[in-house]
Amino acid sequence: MFNVGLIGAGRIAGVHARAIQANPDSRLLAVSDVNVGNATALAEAYSCRTASTDELLHDPDIQAVLIASSTDTHADLIEAATLRGKAVLCEKPVDLSLARAFQCMNATEDRQKPIMVGFNRRFDPNFRYLEQEMNAGAIGAVEMVTLTSFDPAPPPISYIKVSGGIFRDMMIHDFDMCHFLMGSLPETITATAACLVDQAIGDAGDYDTAVVTMTYTDGRIATIKNSRRAPYGYDQRIEVLGSKGLLEANNQFEHTVVKSTEQGVTSAKPTYFFLERYMQSYQNEWDAFVNSLRDDDAVPVSLRDGVMALACSEAALLSLQSNRPVALQEILNQI
């Protein structure tokens, strides 16, 4: 049984709390949040105690820490928690600054405790099934990958302003998914983007619509399409063309009822947003983390994976700003 401290008590922390309690090998011991009311509410809901983050990090009864606080605290907390001998599962991204993320990676590389980054989509049952089929050779050698990730609606402008931008905040998931599916990092990244959904997003210096193409040293090509708005719901699909066929992971839908009338045949929309679509993936992510701890195995998403996804985001941004393909190595060399 692993005792867990949860840092952060916002919406996503609630999802994690639920996953921690549902795993028979883990137990939520304490929760901390700068907003004490949030911490108290979450603690009550899951019958654990509140603590300051510092208390939590020093509590010898806590073996693992889940970091779900604001992004700017992630790197510091990863370093502090591992220093105290805690295993860490940290929400993405590691930091908005690639340099700081690298620094964190270097600072913690000799520590004995596992650090996992929370790219939950790797644990989505459908994507996982696709990945298994792909790696089992169901469609031969992979040639082209396409990721479609459209949010149902843009977040508030206040969030956009501190998000790090569409590449670091949203497409980072897709960069990690490509890493996961391809088994290697891209050689070059070429980005295009526009502000088509809400002018306020553009005014904040960000984009709401983006397409990125990535090439791999062996010739494979990946394309990522992002939009901050899909009025029909959360659109999350993967398509892989291989030498022997095509694999598609389609959306999940709200129900299975089909209505046929004079007006046409109508079926359900995709489930609305990530809490519906990815609830299972958060559970599976936590279960995988606990299994790694229990079996003393490597965690399935390393801190380096988290840093590399951020490096891809950085390359995309540079590509967009400089209007040219950017080699990932160029980004890595700058660190």
Add this chain to the structure above:
Amino acid sequence: MFNVGLIGAGRIAGVHARAIQANPDSRLLAVSDVNVGNATALAEAYSCRTASTDELLHDPDIQAVLIASSTDTHADLIEAATLRGKAVLCEKPVDLSLARAFQCMNATEDRQKPIMVGFNRRFDPNFRYLEQEMNAGAIGAVEMVTLTSFDPAPPPISYIKVSGGIFRDMMIHDFDMCHFLMGSLPETITATAACLVDQAIGDAGDYDTAVVTMTYTDGRIATIKNSRRAPYGYDQRIEVLGSKGLLEANNQFEHTVVKSTEQGVTSAKPTYFFLERYMQSYQNEWDAFVNSLRDDDAVPVSLRDGVMALACSEAALLSLQSNRPVALQEILNQI
């Protein structure tokens, strides 16, 4: 090359004329119709001549006759044409009277020329594919068959009144399809029916909604569902449960475009009616007839098949009237 005389120049005759001309081994030589204007129009469209039915039946250049005139003429024309040494493809049904249909079968049984009944659905590419998979063992031993046949809208009451009723006019196709799929005739037939679509149909002594269950000596069960109205289009499906799986032949749709909006996901309706849905089946039916003539093979739908489909209709009607399961043999014994 087979020279063909076409008796009848209505809508379905036009479909047949097209099929005859499209087959490289057949040629439309003459068309007859009690409505001379119809005959003339069709003859012009397909560059053939008009004739009286009698001339057509006596024309030594004509080897095959396609009977697409009104139902009450079918039996007489089958007898007359075969007497003159013509091969015959006759539209369904053979006659509305089972006794007359039997008489026609008996009267022509020694004639050397093939007689085929036009159950076009046997030649629908999707149903044919299902049948081939089924008979190739794709789902093991057949256990349960369900046929859904809903027309988009009821025909005019004037047609209903001379149609012979829903079992002889509409469900006869499904009785033949069951015969085709099962490879044998049912042992018992149990019918239920209602008038739910249009009270005028009920006033005419007919039904617009019917469900029939049939049992086979080896335990297999078939269910047929008919409605005169499906506002979303022509609904024509087959489902077969076997010991190793399920086969479904679904509808064909008007297009492949899917629209996803806040209101839901909308796709195309089934193709509207039999001219769209079964156009290919009429061509394949004719091609199969011509191939039989050319290769001196048995025609794929015999006159007996046509009579037996009518006997099933009769059994269903008796079941409904007597409120009990009716053995098909009981009907056959009455002849």
Add this chain to the structure above:
Amino acid sequence: MFNVGLIGAGRIAGVHARAIQANPDSRLLAVSDVNVGNATALAEAYSCRTASTDELLHDPDIQAVLIASSTDTHADLIEAATLRGKAVLCEKPVDLSLARAFQCMNATEDRQKPIMVGFNRRFDPNFRYLEQEMNAGAIGAVEMVTLTSFDPAPPPISYIKVSGGIFRDMMIHDFDMCHFLMGSLPETITATAACLVDQAIGDAGDYDTAVVTMTYTDGRIATIKNSRRAPYGYDQRIEVLGSKGLLEANNQFEHTVVKSTEQGVTSAKPTYFFLERYMQSYQNEWDAFVNSLRDDDAVPVSLRDGVMALACSEAALLSLQSNRPVALQEILNQI
């Protein structure tokens, strides 16, 4: 907060225990089972105590009893629990004997405590959505209903022998679903059945394949198709034809991945069995029960509903044995 006693600790009791604990307004207080080991294991898993059934029924702290013990105990326990002032949710069927079920209904009709029968499928989100659309007029007036319920594989013969047969054990769910959808009971029931899956089922006097047609006084027709074997998974579908269109509730599938190769396009099978498919429906069923208690509303599935589903089973069996349509009233008159 309602304190709940759970009678029975088998597989389905585990599903109910989970639902009870997940509802914020109910708490599992005690579990009883003739098999003490089962009771102990379940009690440990859900942190409650074990008790004898008698203790449980006499415990003044328990307001509601969930009866998930063997079928032959249901009627007695319903009577005993309501006598002690407990609200009751009882698994289907009420009893295998219609007379005993009636007796139970009569014996408890004056008691003040609600009795609900566990027809979980009414609470399946997809079926519920279909029912809501239907009753909101999405397809106009209902004309024809078709229920497909195929189990993935037959239960053990030992279970078949005590099950009451396919109509009382399996199709009873569909009889209740028809009641739920139609809003009234059928006028006549006509059954056909066969033993096609496993001869041992036939040797036990039962059937594994059945089709039932039901008529309603207003002309509507319902068809139920049951098979004990669908090798591709649990096949649970509803189709409703109305005057303005068609509603279909399709299966849920194991995943959303589609593979296209030279061999064809392959997608997921339906979820395997009722624990996967109907897990949510058990939760929703319990939540509905608790809401009824809390709000002092009528329970959504009454004891009478449970008895009437059994009466339909009885009518189907009589129809099969006497080879004729059976009026439901004929069955009810016999009581």
Add this chain to the structure above:
Amino acid sequence: MFNVGLIGAGRIAGVHARAIQANPDSRLLAVSDVNVGNATALAEAYSCRTASTDELLHDPDIQAVLIASSTDTHADLIEAATLRGKAVLCEKPVDLSLARAFQCMNATEDRQKPIMVGFNRRFDPNFRYLEQEMNAGAIGAVEMVTLTSFDPAPPPISYIKVSGGIFRDMMIHDFDMCHFLMGSLPETITATAACLVDQAIGDAGDYDTAVVTMTYTDGRIATIKNSRRAPYGYDQRIEVLGSKGLLEANNQFEHTVVKSTEQGVTSAKPTYFFLERYMQSYQNEWDAFVNSLRDDDAVPVSLRDGVMALACSEAALLSLQSNRPVALQEILNQI
């Protein structure tokens, strides 16, 4: 009635001949081909005469010429035919040389006779339906377009060598489709490509796998994905994200039969190649051409459209060679 001369008697010419004869307002008068045997066979099949190309171009009875000969003859024949007062429908591409295509456009711009380029996909009923819905505002303002065009298998290397390469031979269809859908030309074109299917294609200096991203002055983004190999059949899809929803034109499939077994749910593959998939589009293309002639309307695909699609191909190639986004204007400036 328009009399038509057909230049070329290869496979695609046969498709055109069929379309010409099926249109009630056009008639195939003569066919020419450098391979006299091909010309004779086609002329026999469609009951017309053979001619030399020169005879055909000088025949005063011929009002329209369909050019389906080899690509290197297109520009010369367009010029020659319009000089003789013939209306022209010319297969794509206008020429492999953009300079020559421009020259042809300039040389013919004052001629009174319409010149249409055969981008048949614009006339595919599904794509046309998508375009109509899109332009009717079904999904609001267009933001992102994705075209998937995968051939089932690569052509012979001998063809690859004279094809002009994947951008001029294959993706040119998609460039035109983007032009058609977007209603304007792209501002920039960025290409990536690889040789993953067959090394011999790479040895011939070509690619078999390519992804192109295009930006528009108003911020819209289009992505085109091409592969010379999709083992499951001809994969031809369009997806358009708009401010109010998503439109997808999916593939057409070989049949509608679905098989469900223990191994999964299997359905049909896409129709194999363009003759199956686009047969209707060739007919609709010809009908649109004839309607333009008859009504004295502008043809729906102009010679300029053909030249601009080629310019896009050229830009894609330059982007690939120079590893940078290329402005379409840069290409146009070079002419």
